[in-house]
Amino acid sequence: MEFFQINYWHWWMLAVALLILEFLALGTFGSFFLWPAIAAIAMGFLVLLVPMLSLEYQVLILAIISIVSVVVGRLYLGKHPLLNDQPFLNKRGTELIGRIYPVNQAIVNGTGRVLVDDGSWRAEGPDCPVGTLVKVISVGNASLQVKPF
Secondary structure, three states, rough: OOOOOOOOOHHHHHHHHHHHHHHHOOOOOOOHHHHHHHHHHHHHHHHOOOOOOHHHHHHHHHHHHHHHHHHHHHHHHHOOOOOOOOOOOOOOOHHHHHEEEEEEEEEOOOOEEEOOOOOEEEEOOOOOOOOEEEEEEEEEEEEEEEEEE
């Protein structure tokens, strides 16, 4: 019985499959499938240079390269975090921090509503009558934390 030999292109196909999984999982740079894909690409080049490497050693080297790529990637991303041109995207309400709005439903016992552009937001803060200008100091649990301006 002949043993199946793993070639360099098998590793590259694995890398492509892992990258496809990365994109399908809607991951960002640095998420789970990227690092093993990088290791599989490197493993493909290693097998291309040393074609007689046994399967056991290939898997062992792949595991080592995967661990090293995760560590190096995490260290790099720790020192150089990814920046976004829209930092408030999907962080509802954070763009309101620091702005001033009028109270349109009196804040009584710590809760009320403020008029924000064309809508009304739940507000938490010190008691204030209608018409008082308040400044948004933070956002949490679908409500704005405010203080009198």
